[in-house]
Amino acid sequence: MKTNIRGYACFLLILLTSFLGACRKDPQVIPEEQVGVLPADPSRQLQGFYLVNEGNMGMNKASLDFMDFSTGIYRRNIYNQLNPAQINGLGDVANDAGIYGSKLYIVVNISNKVEVLDAKSGRRIQQINVTNPRYITFKDGKAYVSAYLGQVGVANAPNGVVVQIDTASLKEEKRIEVGRQPEEMAIVSGKLYVANSGGYTPLNYDTRVSVIDLNTFTVVKNIEVAINLHRVKADKYGDIYVTSRGNYLDIHSKIFVIDTKTDLVKARFDVGANNMVIDEDIAYFYGSEWSNNTGKFSLSYGMLNVKDEKILDKKFITDGTDANIKIPYGIAVDKYTKEVFVTDARDYVSPGVLYCFDPAGRKKWSVVTGDIPAHFAMVYK
Structure with missing residues (x-):
């Protein structure tokens, strides 16, 4: 009798499962x-x-x-x-x-x-x-990915890493520790420059650009720049342009220029810059700087001559369309x-x-x- 009851129960379970499967729609x-x-x-x-x-x-x-x-x-x-x-x-x-x-x-x-x-x-x-990855760049058959590691927003997150991936096999080959919450990267003359933000600890931002020798895949130095670093763009003259987001209070966003021959900061521009792109001799940038004091974004657009290292007195938007853009983002x-x-x-x-x-x-x-x-x-x- 127990066998018959168990068999009947199994039959009902199969019938119910079939019914639910018939009712459920595929995504x-x-x-x-x-x-x-x-x-x-x-x-x-x-x-x-x-x-x-x-x-x-x-x-x-x-x-x-x-x-x-x-x-x-x-x-x-x-x-x-x-x-x-x-x-x-x-x-x-x-x-x-x-x-x-x-x-x-x-x-x-x-x-x-x-x-x-x-x-x-x-x-x-x-x-x-890759755990908590951020940015990617490429060189000689390899992809390099910056990664925060740790959970999003956790103050005691570990130092971040750069992961080297073979672009043929699509397998991770190795990784190396850099600073806290690493962001964008650029490669110049066999060296990978990584902006560290420390964005998970606003009272204790990271301030360094880590320099990785790609031949040995080791960190050869850390360059002191400014707090809360973000973007890194290379020009054709051997310089990299690094942005600092500031602290959203009394320290404002800036652009710094590093000479990769000496690995020293050689110039600073006191302009808001959330993102930029360099084409030939011109860096096009915009700022959408948030202020915790005002609760608003401050928007700006500009151009920088990377050959002469001078801010130009013109914008790349001239017809007033910038007034319609709420948050420039790319x-x-x-x-x-x-x-x-x-x-x-x-x-x-x-x-x-x-x-x-x-x-x-x-x-x-x-x-x-x-x-x-x-x-x-x-x-x-």
């Missing part, structure tokens, strides 16, 4: 959206660019767009459409992106991974697991046409806007993006 893939922006131009040297939208923390809304100049079409949310098997989409907070060889690498901060896609098709190849330049692309994160929780400006600073076009548009990966012929 729906969010479809790609396409918007005609420009006339098709297949002859253009810049074929297009990927734009990575960070998405708000904890909302799993990072997304990938593509501006295709060969067709003139802006494609929103292509990752989910091209990779429907990835039910969680791109992940939580995409913090950087870069193309090296035939692959597109996307650093997804809170999801603790680097997504590797085919740069031509946008289809996923695999992911590389920037890139077409190295052939000298068009400048700037993104607006707006309120951080709804779709942003991508703007294109001609070399004279006049708006050419704009288009709606995903949430918090931030990181460009340019695709040239």
Whole structure:
């Protein structure tokens, strides 16, 4: 009798499971959206660019767009459409992106991974697991990823690391400890420069740029610069430009210039700079400096001649469009046409806007993006 009851119970369990399975719907893939922006131009040297939208923390809304100049079409949310098997989409907070060889690498901060896609098709190849990764750069068949390590916002988080990844095997080869909460990096003459922020401890920010000899993969020195470092960009004259975010109170954002031949700070510019891009002799930068005193952002736009190391008396937006930009959040330049692309994160929780400006600073076009548009990966012929 017990056997019959047990068998009947099993039958009911199987029936119930089948019923629930029939009722449950598979996750729906969010479809790609396409918007005609420009006339098709297949002859253009810049074929297009990927734009990575960070998405708000904890909302799993990072997304990938593509501006295709060969067709003139802006494609929103292509990752989910091209990779429907990835039910969680791109992940939580995409913090950087870069193309090296035939692959597109996307650093997804809170999801603790680097997504590797085919740069031509946008289809996923695999992911590389890295705890709390931040930025990526490349040299001689290697990818270098800065990573905070530890949990987000934890004051006693360990020192961060730089992870070396082989771009052929997509395997981590080694890692080295740097400062606290390392951010952006740049490579000059076989040395990797890493900005350390210490952003998890606002009363005790890190102040150093770590210098890694790539031949030995060892930290050979730490350069004292300023508190809460963030961006690092290299020019063609052997200098790197490093930004400090200040303390959001009485110490303001600045740009510092380091001579990589001597590894000494040789210049300082007292201007707000949250992000910058260097093209030939010009650094294009914007500031969106937050103040805890006023509870507001202070916005600014500027240009810097890196050859003469002088701030220019003009902006890269000249037609008043900057008044419509609430929070500038990403920037890139077409190295052939000298068009400048700037993104607006707006309120951080709804779709942003991508703007294109001609070399004279006049708006050419704009288009709606995903949430918090931030990181460009340019695709040239």
